[in-house]
Amino acid sequence: MSVTAAQGFTAAGIAAGIKDNGNPDLALVVNDGPRHAAAGVFTSNRVKAAPVLWSEQVLKGGEVSAVVLNSGGANACTGPKGFQDTHATAERAAQVLPGHSAGEIAVASTGLIGVLLPMDKLLPGIEKAAAELSAYGGEKAAIAIKTTDTVHKTAVAARDGWTVGGMAKGAGMLAPGLATMLVVLTTDADVDGPGLDEALRDATRVTFDRVDSDGCMSTNDTVLLLASGASGITPAHGEFADAVRTVCDDLARQLIGDAEGASKDIRIEVVNAASEDDAVEVGRSIARNNLLKCAIHGEDPNWGRVLSAIGTTRAAFEPDRLNVAINGVWVCRNGSVGEDRELVDMRYREVRITADLAAGSESAVIWANDLTADYVHENSAYSS
Amino acid sequence: MSVTAAQGFTAAGIAAGIKDNGNPDLALVVNDGPRHAAAGVFTSNRVKAAPVLWSEQVLKGGEVSAVVLNSGGANACTGPKGFQDTHATAERAAQVLPGHSAGEIAVASTGLIGVLLPMDKLLPGIEKAAAELSAYGGEKAAIAIKTTDTVHKTAVAARDGWTVGGMAKGAGMLAPGLATMLVVLTTDADVDGPGLDEALRDATRVTFDRVDSDGCMSTNDTVLLLASGASGITPAHGEFADAVRTVCDDLARQLIGDAEGASKDIRIEVVNAASEDDAVEVGRSIARNNLLKCAIHGEDPNWGRVLSAIGTTRAAFEPDRLNVAINGVWVCRNGSVGEDRELVDMRYREVRITADLAAGSESAVIWANDLTADYVHENSAYSS
Numbered sequence: 001m002s003v004t005a006a007q008g009f010t011a012a013g014i015a016a017g018i019k020d021n022g023n024p025d026l027a028l029v030v031n032d033g034p035r036h037a038a039a040g041v042f043t044s045n046r047v048k049a050a051p052v053l054w055s056e057q058v059l060k061g062g063e064v065s066a067v068v069l070n071s072g073g074a075n076a077c078t079g080p081k082g083f084q085d086t087h088a089t090a091e092r093a094a095q096v097l098p099g100h101s102a103g104e105i106a107v108a109s110t111g112l113i114g115v116l117l118p119m120d121k122l123l124p125g126i127e128k129a130a131a132e133l134s135a136y137g138g139e140k141a142a143i144a145i146k147t148t149d150t151v152h153k154t155a156v157a158a159r160d161g162w163t164v165g166g167m168a169k170g171a172g173m174l175a176p177g178l179a180t181m182l183v184v185l186t187t188d189a190d191v192d193g194p195g196l197d198e199a200l201r202d203a204t205r206v207t208f209d210r211v212d213s214d215g216c217m218s219t220n221d222t223v224l225l226l227a228s229g230a231s232g233i234t235p236a237h238g239e240f241a242d243a244v245r246t247v248c249d250d251l252a253r254q255l256i257g258d259a260e261g262a263s264k265d266i267r268i269e270v271v272n273a274a275s276e277d278d279a280v281e282v283g284r285s286i287a288r289n290n291l292l293k294c295a296i297h298g299e300d301p302n303w304g305r306v307l308s309a310i311g312t313t314r315a316a317f318e319p320d321r322l323n324v325a326i327n328g329v330w331v332c333r334n335g336s337v338g339e340d341r342e343l344v345d346m347r348y349r350e351v352r353i354t355a356d357l358a359a360g361s362e363s364a365v366i367w368a369n370d371l372t373a374d375y376v377h378e379n380s381a382y383s384s
Numbered sequence: 385m386s387v388t389a390a391q392g393f394t395a396a397g398i399a400a401g402i403k404d405n406g407n408p409d410l411a412l413v414v415n416d417g418p419r420h421a422a423a424g425v426f427t428s429n430r431v432k433a434a435p436v437l438w439s440e441q442v443l444k445g446g447e448v449s450a451v452v453l454n455s456g457g458a459n460a461c462t463g464p465k466g467f468q469d470t471h472a473t474a475e476r477a478a479q480v481l482p483g484h485s486a487g488e489i490a491v492a493s494t495g496l497i498g499v500l501l502p503m504d505k506l507l508p509g510i511e512k513a514a515a516e517l518s519a520y521g522g523e524k525a526a527i528a529i530k531t532t533d534t535v536h537k538t539a540v541a542a543r544d545g546w547t548v549g550g551m552a553k554g555a556g557m558l559a560p561g562l563a564t565m566l567v568v569l570t571t572d573a574d575v576d577g578p579g580l581d582e583a584l585r586d587a588t589r590v591t592f593d594r595v596d597s598d599g600c601m602s603t604n605d606t607v608l609l610l611a612s613g614a615s616g617i618t619p620a621h622g623e624f625a626d627a628v629r630t631v632c633d634d635l636a637r638q639l640i641g642d643a644e645g646a647s648k649d650i651r652i653e654v655v656n657a658a659s660e661d662d663a664v665e666v667g668r669s670i671a672r673n674n675l676l677k678c679a680i681h682g683e684d685p686n687w688g689r690v691l692s693a694i695g696t697t698r699a700a701f702e703p704d705r706l707n708v709a710i711n712g713v714w715v716c717r718n719g720s721v722g723e724d725r726e727l728v729d730m731r732y733r734e735v736r737i738t739a740d741l742a743a744g745s746e747s748a749v750i751w752a753n754d755l756t757a758d759y760v761h762e763n764s765a766y767s768s
Contacts, residue, residue, distance in 0.1 A: 047695030047703045047719070077691050079704070079720030113688025114721055214674050215599075217696045219688075290598050290674070290755075291763050298764025304497025304603075307461050311431030312601045319431045320463070335431070336463030337498055371674075373757035379675050380682025 002138025002154035003029050005165030006188040008228025011137035013144030016125025018072035018111075018118055024144035025072040026122065028129040029184050030097060031065050035229030036104065038064035039196035041204050043221035049076030050083040051107040052220060054090065058106045062193050064226055065104040067184055068093050068126060069145050071169065073111040073118075076219040085117055092123045096130040108182045108222040110147055110169060142167035145182055148260055148378065155250035157243040162189040162231040164243040168251040181208060181255060183223040185247060189240055190229035199241040200225045207248035210280070212287040213259040213369045223248075256367045257349075261375030264296050264346075266368040268353045274360035278315035282355060283366030285309045293371035299346040301326040306355060307335065316359040323356035386522025386538035387413050389549030391572040392612025395521035397528030400509025402456035402495075402502055408528035409456040410506065412513040413568050414481060415449050419613030420488065422448035423580035425588050427605035433460030434467040435491040436604060438474065442490050446577050448610055449488040451568055452477050452513075453529050454506060455553065457495040460603040469501050476507045480514040492566045492606040494531055494553060526551035529566055532644055532762065539634035541627040546573040546615040548627040552635040565592060565639060567607040569631060573624055574613035583625040584609045591632035594664070596671040597643040597753045607632075640751045641733075645759030648680050648730075650752040652737045658744035662699035666739060667750030669693045677755035683730035685710040690739060691719065700743040707740035 004011050009031055016026040031038075040059045042052050058064060068089050075082045086109075090102040097105075109117070132140075142152040146169050153168040170181030191199070204223055225244065235243075256265050268286050273279035286292065289309040295302035303324045310322060324332035329344045331337075351370075369375075388395050393415055400410040415422075424443045426436050442448060452473050459466045470493075474486040481489075493501070516524075526536040530553050537552040554565030575583070588607055609628065619627075640649050652670050657663035670676065673693040679686035687708045694706060708716035713728045715721075735754075753759075 045692060045695040046697075046701075047691045047706075074688075077688055077716065077720055079718065082720070113686075113692065114716070116721075215672070217692065219692050219695065288599070290759075294760050294763035297760060300764065302497075304458075304461055307431045308429060308497065308601065308603050311429035311603065313430075317430075322431075332461065332498070334463065336461055336466070337500070371760055373760045375674075376678050376681060376755055376757045376760060379678035380684065 001156045001165055002142045002167045003165055003184050003186045004135050004138035005156040006163040006186045006228065008032050008188050008230030009186045010133040010135050011141040012129040012132040012134065013137065013140030014125060014129045014132060016128065017121040018070055025070055026125040026129055027069040027141035027144040028133060029067045029141055030133055031226045031228050033228055035190060035227055036063040036065045037191060037193045037196055037227040038224060039193060039200045040222065040224045041200060043218055045217045045219050047077065047219050049074050049109060049220040050078060050086040051075055051109045052222060053083065054086040055106040055108065055222060058103060061103055063104050064106050064224065065100045066093055066097055067106045067108065067224060069108045069182055070122060071110050071145050071147050073109060073115055074113045074220050075109040075117050076113040078116050081116060085119055088119065089122065089126065092126045096127050106224055110145065110182050110220055113219060138167065145169040150258055153251055153254040155247045157246045159235065159243055162233045162235060163187065164247050166247045166251055168255060170255045181221055183251060185225040185244065187227045188229065188231040189227060190232060190234045191227050191240055195237060196225050196227055199244045202241055203245040203248040207245065207252040210364065210366045211252050211256055212284055212366055213256060215288040256369060259369040260378045261372045262369035263372055264351050264370040265349055266296055266351045266353060266370065268366045268368060269363060270355045270357065271363045272360060273357045273362045274316035276362045276364055279362050279364035281313050282310055282315045282357065283364050285313045286353065286355060287366045287368035290371055296351055297370035297372050301331055301341045301344040301346060303332040306353060307332065310355060315357060317357040321358040323358065325354040327352050385540045385549055386526045386551045387549055387568050387570045388519050388522035389540040390547040390570045390612065392416050392614030393570045394517040394519050395525040396513040396516040396518065397521065397524030398509060398513045398516060400512065401505040402454055409454055410509040410513055411453040411525035411528040412510065412517060413451045413525055414517055415610045415612050417612055419574060419611055420447040420449045421575060421577045421580055421611040422608060423577060423584045424606065424608045425584060427602055429601045429603050431461065431603050433458050433493060433604040434462060434470040435459055435493045436606060437467065438470040439490040439492065439606060442487060445487055447488050448490050448608065449484045450477055450481055451490045451492065451608060452510060453492045453566055455494050455529050455531050457493060457499055457501045458497045458604050459493040459501050460497040462500050465500060469503055472503065473506060476510045480511050490608055494529065494566050494604055497603060522549065522551065529553040534642055537635055537638040539631045541630045543619065543627055546617045546619060547571065548631050550631045550635055552639060554639045565605055567635060569609040569628065571611050572613065572615040573611060574616060574618045575611050575624055579621060580609050580611055583628040586625055587629040587632040591629065591636040594750045595636050595640055596668055596750055597640060599672040640753060643753040644762045645756045646753035647756055648735050648754040649733055650680055650735045650737060650754065652750045652752060653747065654739045654741065655747045656744060657741045657746045658700035660746045660748055663746050663748035665697050666694055666699045666741065667748050669697045670737065670739060671750045671752035674755055680735055681754035681756050685715055685725045685728040685730060687716040690737060691716065694739060699741060701741040705742040707742065709738040711736050
C-alpha cells in the first residue's frame with residue numbers, strides 16, 4: 001500500500017528513460033490535502049546532492065504538497081547546473097499539478113554521483129507520471145525508486161481511523177546519518193509540522209540512523225513525512241510517534257535485509273553501557289569492522305574481532321569486564337575465553353551479537369550486514 | 385639482513401610447533417650490547433594483548449636486551465593466564481640467555497585472538513632458538529613472525545659507520561595507531577633511550593600510523609627499536625631520525641604491498657588542508673570507504689565516492705571547491721565533473737588519489753588497499 005495507504009495521497013511510478021535499461025525510474029507522490037504539513041531529515045554528509053539542498057529549502061517553508069523522486073542518477077557533485085536541474089524539476093511538477101507551487105515540491109534523486117541527469121527525459125516523465133497519479137499508485141512509486149534494490153520496500157501502520165504508510169529504497173552506502181536511502185512517509189492523521197518533525201526525528205534516530213550496512217554515508221539521504229489530515233483525526237503524540245517509528249523500523253529492517261551482496265543481517269545490541277552514546281559508538285564500531293563482517297560471512301564466531309573493535313572506541317569500559325555473546329552463546333566472558341564457540345549456530349541469515357560493557361545500564365541496537373565477495377563484485381562494477 | 389644488519393645483534397627463527405602446519409613460528413632477537421637502550425610504540429587499541437601489556441612494562445625500565453616473538457597466536461583476550469604465559473616466556477628466555485633478566489626481555493605475539501598459546505611447545509622453542517642465535521639470523525627471524533604474510537619483510541639503511549635495520553610482519557587488521565604489525569628495528573648507533581624514543585615516534589607517526597589497509601586496529605601492534613651502541617658512533621639526531629624513518633617507510637610500504645587479498649596499493653595524498661590533522665582525517669576517511677575500495681578494485685575512477693567520504697569529516701573545506709585527481713587526471717574540479725574519467729589509466733598496482741581541499745597549505749599521505757573478494761575469502765576462513 002506504501003505511500004497511498006493513507007487517505008489524501010496519490011502516487012505514480014513510471015519509466016522516463018533515465019535508466020538505460022528501461023526500468024521504472026520516476027516517482028511522483030502528491031498530497032491532496034486538506035493539509036500539506038511536512039517534516040524531513042536529510043544526510044549529515046557535508047557533500048550534499050542538489051535535490052537535498054533544494055528539499056531542505058522547501059521544508060523551511062513548512063509545507064510539501066508533492067515529491068518528485070528519480071532513480072538512475074543522484075544529481076550529486078554536479079555543480080550549479082545540477083541545482084538548476086532540480087529547480088526545473090520542481091517547476092515542471094508545479095506546471096502539471098494544478099494548484100501547486102514549485103516552492104512546495106520536494107525533489108529526491110538516487111543513483112551514480114557526479115553525472116548530470118538527462119533532463120530531456122526527466123521533464124516529460126513528470127508530465128507522464130502526473131497523468132497516471134492514482135490512490136493505488138503507491139506500489140508503482142516504490143518500484144520506480146529502486147536502484148540496486150532487489151525488491152521494493154513498503155510498510156504500513158494502520159491505526160484507529162488513521163494510517164501511516166511509506167516506501168523506501170536503499171541497498172548500498174548504508175550508514176548512519178542516515179543510511180543511503182530515499183524514504184517517503186505519508187499519513188492522513190491531522191498533525192502539524194512541529195508534531196511531524198518531532199515524531200520523525202525520534203523515529204529516525206533509533207531506526208534509519210542505526211542501520212550501518214557498509215559504513216559509507218550518502219550524499220542523497222532523504223526521509224520525508226507528509227500529512228494530509230484527510231482522516232480528520234489528531235492522534236495523541238505518543239500514539240502517532242509510535243506508528244511512525246513502527247513504519248521506519250519496518251523499512252529500516254527491509255533495507256538491511258536487501259543490502260548489496262549481503263548474506264547475513266547482523267543485529268548488534270550493546271548493553272550495560274554508561275550512556276546511550278557509548279552504546280551507539282560501540283555498536284557502530286563493531287558494525288564497521290571489516291574483519292568481523294568477513295568472519296560473520298564465514299559463519300565464524302570470531303569474538304576477538306568484536307573485542308578489537310570495542311577497543312577502538314572512547315566508551316567507558318574495562319577490557320577485563322567485557323562479555324560478548326553470539327547468537328546467545330557467551331563466547332567471551334570477562335574479556336577472555338567464555339563458552340565453547342562450537343556451540344554457536346550461525347546457519348541462518350540473522351546473527352545476533354550482544355556486547356556487554358558492564359559499565360552502566362544503557363543500551364542500543366545497530367543493524368549491519370556481513371561483507372561478501374558479492375558486495376565487492378557489485379560495487380566494483382556499479383558505474384560501468 | 386634484517387635485524388642483524390647492525391652490529392651487536394644476533395637472531396634466530398625456528399619452528400616451535402605453535403603453528404599446526406609446522407612453519408617457523410618463533411623468533412628471538414638479542415642485543416649483545418654494549419648498550420641496551422630501547423624505545424617502543426604500541427597499539428592504541430584499549431583491548432591490549434598480554435605481550436603488549438608486558439612489553440610496555442619492560443620499556444618503562446628503559447632497557448631491552450632481547451625480544452621473543454611468536455606467530456601462531458596473539459595471546460590477546462586470554463585473561464590472567466595469558467599474562468602469566470607472557471611472563472613465563474620472558475623468564476624462560478632469561479634462563480637460556482646468560483646475563484639477561486626477564487625484566488629486560490620484551491615479548492610480542494601475533495595470530496588469532498582469544499586462544500591461549502601452547503606453552504608446552506613455546507617454552508622449549510625458546511631454548512632451541514637460543515641455540516641457533518647468529519649474526520646472520522635476521523632473515524630467519526623475519527620469516528618466523530609471518531602469519532598471513534606471503535613474504536617476509538626486512539629493510540636496512542646503512543650510513544657512515546652505523547646502520548638501522550629491521551623486520552616486520554603484518555598483512556591484515558592494518559589501521560592507524562598502529563597497523564597490525566610486529567616490527568623490530570635495531571641499530572648499532574650509540575643513541576640513548578630518549579633519542580631512540582623521539583626518532584621512533586617521529587618515524588611511526590608518518591609511516592606505520594598512516595597505513596590503513598582495512599580500517600581494523602589490532603590488539604597486538606608493537607614496534608621496538610633497540611640500540612647496541614656497537615658502532616661506537618653517535619650520529620646527529622636528524623641524521624639518525626632520517627635513517628629510522630627510511631626503514632619504517634620501507635617496511636610500511638611492504639606491509640601495504642602484501643596486504644591480505646589486495647590487488648591495488650592506494651596512495652592517498654590530501655593537499656591544501658587547513659591543518660595536518662585535517663589532512664590525515666580526510667585521508668583516513670577516504671582510505672576506509674568500502675565502496676571506493678571496491679571501485680578501485682574494479683579500476684573504476686569513481687570520484688563521487690571520494691567526495692562522499694570527504695563529506696563525512698570535520699575538516700575545513702567547501703564542497704564546491706574540492707578537487708580530486710586519480711592517477712594524475714583531475715576528474716573532479718570545484719566539487720563537480722572535471723576532466724574525462726576515461727583518461728584515467730588504472731591498470732597498475734599503485735593507484736594515486738589526490739584530494740585538494742583548497743583550504744590551506746598542509747598535506748598528508750595515507751596508504752590503503754582495495755577491497756577484494758580475496759580479502760573476504762581470506763578473512764572468512766582465517767580461524768577455521
